[in-house]
Structure formats: structure tokens, C-alpha cells
Amino acid sequence: MKAANIDIEISEVGPRDGLQSIKPIMATADKKRWISALAEAGMPEIEVGSFVPAKILPQLADTAELVAYARSIPDLTVAVLVPNYRGAEGAVTAGAHKITIPLSVSETHSLKNVRRTHAQMLDEVRKIRELINTLPVDERPVFEGGLSTAFGCTLEGNVPESKVISIAEQLIEAGCDEVGISDTTGFGTPNQVTSMTKGIWAAVGKDKLTGIHLHNTRGQGLANVMAALEVGLTTIDSSMAGIGGCPFAPGASGNIITEDLVFLLEGMGLKTGIQFERLMQARQILRDSLPADVELYGFTPDAGLPKGFTMATPQV
Amino acid sequence: MKAANIDIEISEVGPRDGLQSIKPIMATADKKRWISALAEAGMPEIEVGSFVPAKILPQLADTAELVAYARSIPDLTVAVLVPNYRGAEGAVTAGAHKITIPLSVSETHSLKNVRRTHAQMLDEVRKIRELINTLPVDERPVFEGGLSTAFGCTLEGNVPESKVISIAEQLIEAGCDEVGISDTTGFGTPNQVTSMTKGIWAAVGKDKLTGIHLHNTRGQGLANVMAALEVGLTTIDSSMAGIGGCPFAPGASGNIITEDLVFLLEGMGLKTGIQFERLMQARQILRDSLPADVELYGFTPDAGLPKGFTMATPQV
Incomplete structure (x- = not known):
């Protein structure tokens, strides 16, 4: 749901995909401050958590509280991940604007990640659709x-x-509003981004795939973003300071870095709606809220924006 | 001078741009083993050193010996940097196949880097052209x-x-065979790559600009490579393990990483001529030849090529 005044929507997944692989638990109050700072920097969408059992991911046990909090921030799309129907119940109750259920195209990974086959996952999707349809039309989250x-x-x-x-x-048939493609393992190449996007568009319609979730496992994150922009995707997931990745895929780690993505897009004249200085303030909150031995990434924060650089988004 | 069996030529600048900012001196014998290993991995061009006074860059004091050695490797283009006429004399005497003289478009940087104005640098270029023209046509290095x-x-x-x-x-008029564009400071954006390349092509002809030298200072290296490929540049500089950068530009560091570039290009179906396993062997030689506290970079070497990945270049 891209706003009119931005060209490319960044969906900040740090509070969910970033934190989920970080052991030391970030205090809920700190998470709220961080989410607020991200929103104040102009972030249009934030994935604030995941409705998974607290015993599996204690880091994300406060997701319901964060959804409620983030909903109070004007103009922010509050997104969450749900692994199954039970998670979706939590998300709907909390009032998330967007619910994403991941389905691993690799069934081996699906069984390992959520202990479910494709058929079982599609059953969950159908049940979640039914649940959503019990809501008034204007209160239904994007699924x-x-x-x-x-x-x-x-x-x-x-x-x-x-x-x-x-x-x-099958996901669309089962009741999803849209699909997103996700390079969980950091295997992706630009040609795959292009080819897969076009293939899915031909099958389900261009309006049903707008977003991509890339990892930087092999350093290809922003190169793959270039392919995504070229083919015409308009929503890019990224994680502040590049924290996170998928803890269930051995060897895979490293979301693309929000700060470097902002520089890339703005340098191409594509408005993200982001205020860069405020983004740095949000980064500082993250730094202050995590133990010093949790590594933060980001080339642009270290080097600073180039001398004389002008953001495409007006900086106020 | 791209060979027929490759699509994109990687010019490995590690022995020059990489090592020049590393204090501990790599033994000449180790450099020779590294250069040989790079060539055996299929690297078509290697910048082996720079003809600068040894007192300024003691790391590169053995450049003449390395040029002589590298010339004995079949099918390898032996490139060197020269800051001035005196350096070019050394390069010509040693028999380099390609000589690059850097001219900082920012005159402030030029004065700081080589203590010369543009006019003085262009005088050097003219004198170097005259020197090269004293050689038989088939022995002249590319300038x-x-x-x-x-x-x-x-x-x-x-x-x-x-x-x-x-x-x-002015460089072409003064006698250069070609020019290359260089993001010394890591300020570059994809739009600049495209626009600048087209602008230079329109001014001096498409055959006179084929190569680009990018830095990863702000994490944009491979995104800028994507723009370079899209516009039609065919030679990309990179540095094994991402070592180096420009020590005279404050805050600027980090060449793009050869290993990750190879994965990018091969993943796009673009043949580099590289044997990946042998490239990893060359990396090991570099690792073994430098003190353990010199950091090596590279996502693909850490993560490995994706399971099931097939290089475009046939692996023998």
C-alpha cells in the first residue's frame, strides 16, 4: 500500500526478522521507542513482530503489545508474521494491518521451519481467509x-x-490477497528476481506481487534490488543495521541493510519518504537497546552520506 | 582487451589497489604465488603494482619484478598504475601490457594525491604518449x-x-588510448554510472571507455555494477577479499570484492572465465601471506556458492 508521495516503499523488518535471531531480549519499551523513531523517520511499513509461541521465540513474545502500540502511530502500516491459523487469530485480535504467512516453496524447509507440509499450510491459509472474512470489509488486514x-x-x-x-x-486461490517473494537463503541472483517476478505476474496478475524480501548472505542484496526495481517491484523489505536473517536455514543470515538501501534508492532519484538524520537516530536507539556485542552493520552509517549528496525525498 | 570466451572481464586490482593500503609488506615470493594462482583461476587481467617511489609506498617497491614475472604467464594482461612520466618509464622498461595514469577530476584531490594540477598531469600524459610511440607498434602498452x-x-x-x-x-587528446571511470570515494550511484558512461561515450567514442573501478564504501558496489552491465561496460575492477581502497581520500575504503562479483556475474549467466575453486585457492594464498589481523572480506567465500549453483563459465 504505497503512499502517493513515495516511489518505493521500504518495509522495515528489523523488529521481526532482525530481532528474531538475536538472543538478548530487547525491552518492550525500547522496541516501542525504536518503532516510533522509525515511523518518525518516515518508514511507511514496519513488521513489528511474529505471532509465534513465546517458548519458540521469546524475543517476539511482546508482539501483540507492539501491534497495539504501533497502531496508534498515524499513517504507519503495521505488519506481522504468522506461522499458522493460531498466529493469525492473535494478529487479527491485535489489529495488525498486514498479515504475512510464510510458505516455504521447499517442502523440506517448510517441515523444518513450521513442521507443516504444503497441503497443511494451504489449509491454514484457507482458515485464515475465513477468519478475516468475518471482519467488516474496511477492518480486514491485507493477507x-x-x-x-x-x-x-x-x-x-x-x-x-x-x-x-x-x-x-495456490496461495492466491486459498485466499491470500497477494504474495511476496523471499530469498530466505541468500541464493538469489538478479536474473532469478526478474524471471520469477514475471512468471508470477503472468500467473496471478501484476497487482498480486509487489514486494520482495532479499538477504545479503552472498553480498548480492542491493544488486538484486536493482533487478527488482528494473522489473517493477515497488516494495522492498530490509532490516535496520542488517540485523537478522533466518535462523532455521543453516548458513543463511543477513537481511539487506535499510540505511544502505535508502542511500541506493534516494541516489537513484527514487523517493522513499525517509528523513535520513532521523533514520540515524532510530539506529542509535537500536544500538543503545542491544548489548554492545550484538553487531550492527551498514556502510552508509559508517561513511556518512557523500559530501554534497541530495536526497530525492525532501529533508525537513 | 576482453577475450572471446568471456562476457565480462574482471580486472583484479588486489596486488595494487588492495595491498597499497596494507602496512605489513607481503613478500615478493608470496605475491608471485598469489598472482599465479589468480591467473590459474582464469583472471584475464591483473594490476600487479604501481610505479611509485618506494619511500611513498614500500608495499609496491617490487612492482618491476612482478611485471617481469607476470609477463611470463600466458594470456594474462599485466597492468600497472603510474602516477607520472617517471613511473611510466619504469612500466615501459618492465614491459607492462597496460599502463593506467590516474587523473583526479577533483583538482583538490589531484594536488593531494600526486601533487599536480590537471595541466601538469596532461603534460605527463603527452610525454608518456611520446615515450610509448618510440616503441614498435606491436610492443606498445595500452595507455x-x-x-x-x-x-x-x-x-x-x-x-x-x-x-x-x-x-x-583532454586525456584522449593528450594521448591516452582509453579512459576508465573510477569511484575513488565510494560516492557513486547507479544513475551516475549510466549517465556518466553515456556522456563520455558521446564525447570520445564508445570504444574508448569500457571499464569501471568501483568502491564499496557505502555498500553500493554491486548495485553500481548492475548499472555498469546494463549500460554496456565490459571490464570491472575488483579486489580479492575486498582489500584496499584509496588511502588518500579520507573515509574512503573498500574495493568491491572479486569473489562476490564473480558470483554476481556468473549467476547472471555472464561468463568471467573464472574457476571458482581455484579462486578460493588464490584467496587462501592471500590469507596465508598476510598477518592474521589484516581483515579479508567476502560474503560468498564465507557462505559458499549456493547448493546446486551452476557457473556460466564451464568449471574444469
Whole structure:
């Protein structure tokens, strides 16, 4: 749901995908301050957490409270991840604006990640659709199916594009409003981004795939963003300071870095709506809220914006 | 001078641009083993050193010996940097195949880097051309003018594109065979890559600009490579393990990483001629030849190529 005054929407996944692989628990009050600072920097969408059992991911146990808090921030799309129907119940109750259920195109990864087959996951999707449909139309969250391991799997290896497209079709049929493609394992190449996007568009319609979730596992994150921009995707997930990744895919880590993504997009004249100085303030809150031995990434924060650089988004 | 069996030529600048900012001196014998290993991995061009006074850069004092050694490797283009006429004399005497003289488009940077104005640098270029012309035609090295700080300067800030184009014209007029664009400071954006390349092509001809030298200072290296590929540049400088950068530009550091560039290009179906396993062996030689506290970079070496990944270049 891209706002009119921005060209490319960044969806900040740090509070969910970033924090989920960080052991020391960030205090809920700190998370709220961080989310507020991100929103004040102009971030249009923030994935604030995941409705998973607290015993599996204690870091995200405060998701319901964070959704309620983030909903009070004007103009912010509050997104959450849900692994299943039970999670979606929590998300709907809390009032999330957007719910993403990940389905690993690699069934081996799906079983390992959420202990469910494709058929079982699609059943969950259908039940979640029914749940959403009990809400008044204007209160229904956007329901996205995330195509995890779409670019390949550390367990299965290659994931055929035809399989990704087929799962995309099944997710839409089962009741998702849209799908997103996700390079869970950092296997992705620019050609895959282009080809897969076009393939899914041909199958389910261009309006049903607008976003991509990339990892920087092999340093290809922003190169893959270039392919995403070229083909015409308009929402890019990223994580402040590049924290996180998928803890269930061995060897895979590293979301793309929000700060560097902002510089890339703004340097291309694409408005993100972000105030860069305020983004740095949000980064400082994250730094202050995590133990010093949790590493933060980001080239642009270290080097600073180039001397004489002008953001495409007016800085106020 | 791209070979017929490769799509994109990587010019490995590690032995020069990489090592020049590393204090501990790598033994000449180790450099020879490294250069040989790089060539055996299929690297078509290696910048083996710079003909600068040993007192300024003791790390590169063995450049003449390395040129002589590298010339004995079949099919390898042996490139060197020269700061001035005196350096070019050394390069010509040693028998380098390619000589690059950097000219900082930012005159402030030029004065700081080589203590010369543009006019003085162009005089050097003319004298070098005369020197080269004393050689038999088939023994003349390719003479490149490197457009340093073309994307902006840490001292001057913005560098107007018109100035870059004008300097490119003057370099060709003064006797360079070709020019290369260089993001010395890591300010570059994809739009600049595209626009500057087209501007220079329009001024001096498409055959006179084929290469680009990018830094990863703000994490944009491979995104800028994407723009370079899209516009049609065919030679990309990179440094094994991302070592180096420009020690004279405050805050600027970090060449793009050869190993990650190879994965990017091969993943796009673009043949580099590289044997990946042998490239990893060359990396090991570099690791073994430098003190353990010299940091090596590279995401792909850490993560490995994706399971099931097939290089475009046939692996033998």
C-alpha cells in the first residue's frame, strides 16, 4: 500500500526478522521507542513482530503489545508474521494491518521451519481467509503469502521456478490477497528476481506481487534490488543495521541493510519518504537497546552520506 | 582487451589497489604465488603494482619484478598504475601490457594525491604518449587515463559530470588510448554510472571507455555494477577479499570484492572465465601471506556458492 508521495516503499523488518535471531531480549519499551523513531523517520511499513509461541521465540513474545502500540502511530502500516491459523487469530485480535504467512516453496524447509507440509499450510491459509472474512470489509488486514526459499534452499538446493509459480497460484486461490517473494537463503541472483517476478505476474496478475524480501548472505542484496526495481517491484523489505536473517536455514543470515538501501534508492532519484538524520537516530536507539556485542552493520552509517549528496525525498 | 570466451572481464586490482593500503609488506615470493594462482583461476587481467617511489609506498617497491614475472604467464594482461612520466618509464622498461595514469577530476584531490594540477598531469600524459610511440607498434602498452573521483570527492563534494567528460576528452587528446571511470570515494550511484558512461561515450567514442573501478564504501558496489552491465561496460575492477581502497581520500575504503562479483556475474549467466575453486585457492594464498589481523572480506567465500549453483563459465 504505497503512499502517493513515495516511489518505493521500504518495509522495515528489523523488529521481526532482525530481532528474531538475536538472543538478548530487547525491552518492550525500547522496541516501542525504536518503532516510533522509525515511523518518525518516515518508514511507511514496519513488521513489528511474529505471532509465534513465546517458548519458540521469546524475543517476539511482546508482539501483540507492539501491534497495539504501533497502531496508534498515524499513517504507519503495521505488519506481522504468522506461522499458522493460531498466529493469525492473535494478529487479527491485535489489529495488525498486514498479515504475512510464510510458505516455504521447499517442502523440506517448510517441515523444518513450521513442521507443516504444503497441503497443511494451504489449509491454514484457507482458515485464515475465513477468519478475516468475518471482519467488516474496511477492518480486514491485507493477507500476504510469503514465498520463502523461492530462490533456492540450503537443504533441497535448486527450487524450480515452476514450483514457485504454482505455489503462488495456490496461495492466491486459498485466499491470500497477494504474495511476496523471499530469498530466505541468500541464493538469489538478479536474473532469478526478474524471471520469477514475471512468471508470477503472468500467473496471478501484476497487482498480486509487489514486494520482495532479499538477504545479503552472498553480498548480492542491493544488486538484486536493482533487478527488482528494473522489473517493477515497488516494495522492498530490509532490516535496520542488517540485523537478522533466518535462523532455521543453516548458513543463511543477513537481511539487506535499510540505511544502505535508502542511500541506493534516494541516489537513484527514487523517493522513499525517509528523513535520513532521523533514520540515524532510530539506529542509535537500536544500538543503545542491544548489548554492545550484538553487531550492527551498514556502510552508509559508517561513511556518512557523500559530501554534497541530495536526497530525492525532501529533508525537513 | 576482453577475450572471446568471456562476457565480462574482471580486472583484479588486489596486488595494487588492495595491498597499497596494507602496512605489513607481503613478500615478493608470496605475491608471485598469489598472482599465479589468480591467473590459474582464469583472471584475464591483473594490476600487479604501481610505479611509485618506494619511500611513498614500500608495499609496491617490487612492482618491476612482478611485471617481469607476470609477463611470463600466458594470456594474462599485466597492468600497472603510474602516477607520472617517471613511473611510466619504469612500466615501459618492465614491459607492462597496460599502463593506467590516474587523473583526479577533483583538482583538490589531484594536488593531494600526486601533487599536480590537471595541466601538469596532461603534460605527463603527452610525454608518456611520446615515450610509448618510440616503441614498435606491436610492443606498445595500452595507455589508459583513469578518471579518479569521477563520482564525487571527499574534499570538493559534487564533481560535475561536464567536468568528467571534459577531462576524458583532454586525456584522449593528450594521448591516452582509453579512459576508465573510477569511484575513488565510494560516492557513486547507479544513475551516475549510466549517465556518466553515456556522456563520455558521446564525447570520445564508445570504444574508448569500457571499464569501471568501483568502491564499496557505502555498500553500493554491486548495485553500481548492475548499472555498469546494463549500460554496456565490459571490464570491472575488483579486489580479492575486498582489500584496499584509496588511502588518500579520507573515509574512503573498500574495493568491491572479486569473489562476490564473480558470483554476481556468473549467476547472471555472464561468463568471467573464472574457476571458482581455484579462486578460493588464490584467496587462501592471500590469507596465508598476510598477518592474521589484516581483515579479508567476502560474503560468498564465507557462505559458499549456493547448493546446486551452476557457473556460466564451464568449471574444469
